[in-house]
Amino acid sequence: MEGLSQIGQxxxxxxxxxxxxxxxxxxxxxxxxALGRMGDVRIIDPIAQKLLQDSSWDVRKLAVEALGRIRHxxxxxxxxxxxxxxDNDVRQTAANSLGQLPDPRAIGPAHPRAYR
Numbered sequence: 001m002e003g004l005s006q007i008g009q010x011x012x013x014x015x016x017x018x019x020x021x022x023x024x025x026x027x028x029x030x031x032x033x034a035l036g037r038m039g040d041v042r043i044i045d046p047i048a049q050k051l052l053q054d055s056s057w058d059v060r061k062l063a064v065e066a067l068g069r070i071r072h073x074x075x076x077x078x079x080x081x082x083x084x085x086x087d088n089d090v091r092q093t094a095a096n097s098l099g100q101l102p103d104p105r106a107i108g109p110a111h112p113r114a115y116r
Contacts, residue, residue, distance in 0.1 A: 032066050
């Protein structure tokens with residue numbers, strides 16, 4: 001999967017996206033990591049779905065990291081939603097990712113909710 005992400009073509013994303021539905025959370029996590037390295041705005045929706053719905057905290061955390069690499073207005077909203085995740089690691093990763101964004105909307109929400 002790493003090789004596919006380094007190619008960085010739309011066809012690579014097309015090969016990785018179906019893996020987001022795999023039963024094995026390790027496969028889903030690896031696919032999200034590879035997609036995140038592409039940094040393509042077209043992967044926001046599929047990764048957002050994993051962030052909001054996946055049962056594995058590890059997959060949700062990797063979704064936050066992947067989204068944090070993409071510079072797009074919608075990413076701030078999604079990372080703010082992750083601040084309410086049930087898992088502390090996901091919340092902390094979201095706060096760290098928000099802190100790296102050049103979006104002023106990210107400053108206020110990142111602090112108090114992430115460390116509850």
